[in-house]
Amino acid sequence: xxxxxxxxxxxxxxxxxxxxxxxxxxxxxxxxxxxxxxxxxxxxxxxxxxxxxxxxxxxxxxxxxxxxxxxxxxxxxxxxxxxxxxxxxxxxxxxxxxxxxxxxxxxxxxxxxxxxxxxxxxxxxxxxxxxxxxxxxxxxxxxxxxxxxxxxxxxxxxxxxxxxxxxxxxxxxxxxxxxxxxxxxxxxxxxxxxxxxxxxxxxxxxxxxxxxxxxxxxxxxxxxxxxxxxxxxxxxxxxxxxxxxxxxxxxxxxxxxxxxxxxxxxxxxxxxxxxxxxxxxxxxxxxxxxxxxxxxxxxxxxxxxxxxxxxxxxxxxxxxxxxxxxxxxxxxxxxxxxxxxxxxxxxxxxxxxxxxxxxxxxxxxxxxxxxxxxxxxxxxxxxxxxxxxxxxxxxxxxxxxxxxxxxxxxxxxxxxxxxxxxxxxxxxxxxxxxxxxxxxxxxxxxxxxxxxxxxxxxxxxxxxxxxxxxxxxxxx
Amino acid sequence: xxxxxxxxxxxxxxxxxxxxxxxxxxxxxxxxxxxxxxxxxxxxxxxxxxxxxxxxxxxxxxxxxxxxxxxxxxxxxxxxxxxxxxxxxxxxxxxxxxxxxxxxxxxxxxxxxxxxxxxxxxxxxxxxxxxxxxxxxxxxxxxxxxxxxxxxxxxxxxxxxxxxxxxxxxxxxxxxxxxxxxxxxxxxxxxxxxxxxxxxxxxxxxxxxxxxxxxxxxxxxxxxxxxxxxxxxxxxxxxxxxxxxxxxxxxxxxxxxxxxxxxxxxxxxxxxxxxxxxxxxxxxxxxxxxxxxxxxxxxxxxxxxxxxxxxxxxxxxxxxxxxxxxxxxxxxxxxxxxxxxxxxxxxxxxxxxxxxxxxxxxxxxxxxxxxxxxxxxxxxxxxxxxxxxxxxxxxxxxxxxxxxxxxxxxxxxxxxxxxxxxxxxxxxxxxxxxxxxxxxxxxxxxxxxxxxxxxxxxxxxxxxxxxxxxxxxxxxxxxxxxxxxxxxxxxxxxxxxxxxxxxxxxxxx
Numbered sequence: 001x002x003x004x005x006x007x008x009x010x011x012x013x014x015x016x017x018x019x020x021x022x023x024x025x026x027x028x029x030x031x032x033x034x035x036x037x038x039x040x041x042x043x044x045x046x047x048x049x050x051x052x053x054x055x056x057x058x059x060x061x062x063x064x065x066x067x068x069x070x071x072x073x074x075x076x077x078x079x080x081x082x083x084x085x086x087x088x089x090x091x092x093x094x095x096x097x098x099x100x101x102x103x104x105x106x107x108x109x110x111x112x113x114x115x116x117x118x119x120x121x122x123x124x125x126x127x128x129x130x131x132x133x134x135x136x137x138x139x140x141x142x143x144x145x146x147x148x149x150x151x152x153x154x155x156x157x158x159x160x161x162x163x164x165x166x167x168x169x170x171x172x173x174x175x176x177x178x179x180x181x182x183x184x185x186x187x188x189x190x191x192x193x194x195x196x197x198x199x200x201x202x203x204x205x206x207x208x209x210x211x212x213x214x215x216x217x218x219x220x221x222x223x224x225x226x227x228x229x230x231x232x233x234x235x236x237x238x239x240x241x242x243x244x245x246x247x248x249x250x251x252x253x254x255x256x257x258x259x260x261x262x263x264x265x266x267x268x269x270x271x272x273x274x275x276x277x278x279x280x281x282x283x284x285x286x287x288x289x290x291x292x293x294x295x296x297x298x299x300x301x302x303x304x305x306x307x308x309x310x311x312x313x314x315x316x317x318x319x320x321x322x323x324x325x326x327x328x329x330x331x332x333x334x335x336x337x338x339x340x341x342x343x344x345x346x347x348x349x350x351x352x353x354x355x356x357x358x359x360x361x362x363x364x365x366x367x368x369x370x371x372x373x374x375x376x377x378x379x380x381x382x383x384x385x386x387x388x389x390x391x392x393x394x395x396x397x398x399x400x401x402x403x404x405x406x407x408x409x410x411x412x413x414x415x416x417x418x419x420x421x422x423x424x425x426x427x428x429x430x431x432x433x434x435x436x437x438x439x440x441x442x443x444x445x446x447x448x449x450x451x452x453x454x455x456x457x458x459x460x461x462x463x464x465x466x467x468x469x470x471x472x473x474x475x476x
Numbered sequence: 477x478x479x480x481x482x483x484x485x486x487x488x489x490x491x492x493x494x495x496x497x498x499x500x501x502x503x504x505x506x507x508x509x510x511x512x513x514x515x516x517x518x519x520x521x522x523x524x525x526x527x528x529x530x531x532x533x534x535x536x537x538x539x540x541x542x543x544x545x546x547x548x549x550x551x552x553x554x555x556x557x558x559x560x561x562x563x564x565x566x567x568x569x570x571x572x573x574x575x576x577x578x579x580x581x582x583x584x585x586x587x588x589x590x591x592x593x594x595x596x597x598x599x600x601x602x603x604x605x606x607x608x609x610x611x612x613x614x615x616x617x618x619x620x621x622x623x624x625x626x627x628x629x630x631x632x633x634x635x636x637x638x639x640x641x642x643x644x645x646x647x648x649x650x651x652x653x654x655x656x657x658x659x660x661x662x663x664x665x666x667x668x669x670x671x672x673x674x675x676x677x678x679x680x681x682x683x684x685x686x687x688x689x690x691x692x693x694x695x696x697x698x699x700x701x702x703x704x705x706x707x708x709x710x711x712x713x714x715x716x717x718x719x720x721x722x723x724x725x726x727x728x729x730x731x732x733x734x735x736x737x738x739x740x741x742x743x744x745x746x747x748x749x750x751x752x753x754x755x756x757x758x759x760x761x762x763x764x765x766x767x768x769x770x771x772x773x774x775x776x777x778x779x780x781x782x783x784x785x786x787x788x789x790x791x792x793x794x795x796x797x798x799x800x801x802x803x804x805x806x807x808x809x810x811x812x813x814x815x816x817x818x819x820x821x822x823x824x825x826x827x828x829x830x831x832x833x834x835x836x837x838x839x840x841x842x843x844x845x846x847x848x849x850x851x852x853x854x855x856x857x858x859x860x861x862x863x864x865x866x867x868x869x870x871x872x873x874x875x876x877x878x879x880x881x882x883x884x885x886x887x888x889x890x891x892x893x894x895x896x897x898x899x900x901x902x903x904x905x906x907x908x909x910x911x912x913x914x915x916x917x918x919x920x921x922x923x924x925x926x927x928x929x930x931x932x933x934x935x936x937x938x939x940x941x942x943x944x945x946x947x948x949x950x951x952x953x954x955x956x957x958x959x960x961x962x963x964x965x966x967x968x969x970x971x972x973x974x975x976x977x978x979x980x981x982x983x984x985x
Contacts, residue, residue: 379622395666407659
């Protein structure tokens, strides 16, 4: 058995336990910072191992390593590492200096890596649960605060429901096909009459369970409340890495073994996509809390990413991967700026609190402006390229309705993004924010540089995404 | 790099040099006063150097060729047929020059009128110049689209930060209107790329798109370019944006940004979609005639000087779209001339409004009267530009309108007749404006002590006066640039239509 396939995960898990031990015995006042640093180090090592990994399947075909999982894992690891960095300063201020925080993130990222490497429904479920359980705890981490506890509980209850749906779907698929392995499923699906009603119902349940994790309409209800209530670094974390993992998993499942059933699930994804884009762009208009606004924005973004899946082609999957990449950096950067919104030691979250930032803190205002223009899909920023490749796939498949609705909702979405820019640049300045900690500046600057200059060298990224997408479409 | 006359990537230099100037401006440190002063001078020198470099285009451009010149190409996304490609032909070369020429004038015009956040203003303006030059020079559709959309960012900020009382409304309206149009063009771009396998504009021009597809592509382009031109009935963002923008913003908006839509029609719609162009020409004519007559009447009723000129812009651009869709040599040549002339003249008219606005801080026509008495130089300049706007022979405005009407006459008598209404109504509202602002008796005390043009303002107006007269008296020094390109475009258009007719004859005997 080729156990080395899962080397990054194994190393990460061992490192997690070691850091946990260290945290228990270390002096409490220092343990948070040290554990965070060690976590970032472990993530870095895992990243190197992912890069040097060789493709193959192992663990009785439960686990697969390929270019597709590699792309997603690197993205997840980068997002988690930035997430840990963003929590450093926030947790100091919010009295959450507990060493478990980075370790929970680390375990969550192991779950995500398992998800993207899943080659059977069982691995899928185990990975998903490992990820989710860690996030439930993280969401309620500010335990003395009512909002945070509420967010954690809400996420847990609804998440459990979604897990139930997912599990039910898995059992249906297993019942009607007799296997959990993706490869076996793929072989079965090409046979005529494979799409038995029971199986299709099972797929629908699985899609519902995963749609909950990527907060696609109509499974988005939890998103605004949990985004708002959770500590901001946790929100930043939830908004990036788990979304990537769940989306990548959904794509692998539908475009992989269930590819022959495209006709069955395509309409479903199209509907979810349109509903997400519409709700994401319309509901965000009325928000005055920037974290809630970002929640709706992420719902909309997931809707756009789903267009690529709906196309059901290698180009579409490539579009999804590029979209996720640009989305992660835009979101990380924006949240780094949101965490930096602090006045006299207290975090503020209103859009109005950004008033006049262009004068009081030009660098931060510039960064936010870049992210907002990018999310609105204005070239040359990276967000435009994400949309470009997504819409390319839709146009190639002749899915004009979806494409037209997509671009029009992106215009509606642009309204609230440029409204934030308006608040920052056109309004009279409010009181200045406290000085920014270096860690947040680093995250914001790195994301900003990526977002701004992506257009200069898109070729390698596109080629990597292309290679990853090819894995799912060996013939296409 | 091939066929690059200058021997170095001139167009890239013209495009990105302003960004370098912008970076320098953002790096300036010191007291607010010093920063403002340095930013002004840096921006002015940068834009002057860019203009000086762009004169190479004027002197080295081979006017006998219809092809693209100064072409440069670099790999960008080679596997997907997308490359960074720049170049100019007879149609675009003078617009590059228009952009590089108007920018220093605008910077000079905002020397004193922009008092807050000077550094950011100058930076935004230089970014805007990059976007404008890049847009006219782009020879790849994706590159074009990036610059085309990118214009929104600096312009949104210029209107929103330094604009008038309703700037926020105007800025957001401007942004969303133009964005809504452009995203549909993005879909058309993708469809064309998928059909032709490349986004190279030259390649797309040679590719024959299926007539049914052309219809949809045309409509998508139309959504984008019609908003930019702007054509009636999607012109409503323009008066708002013009009124609220600072003077320099209005000048660049009228002078260059409005040309982007018409340029898009000439670069994409007409040469790439010949059948759809022929099909939809009557619709464009109808909308243009409505624009010419209706917005001229609306202009007549305005009480705000900037709004009046903004509506006159819509009318003038209506003439341009008529000219483009006649698709004959006179019509297109006239449209191009009218675009250039309008760029200079309406820009100058906005500057004229800016001059009195800086002094009195009002744009209400009622607020003025009798200025000719105190400001003879100003009255002279205003007179010249008003006459050019009306289309008086000997000024820039005449040649373009005349050629367009000749072209329109070839298509239809009624089109020419209705199109010429614009000139008559134009005379009415411009003379009416001129009389109310410049003539009559001075009734208000603050007008009695108003000062005539300062040396800086004379420096702003002098080149515009010279160009306006030059274009009117010796138009061939401009038309010679595009004659070959226009002739080729018209010939290709007719050939494509003939091919379709033949094909239809073969298919349906």
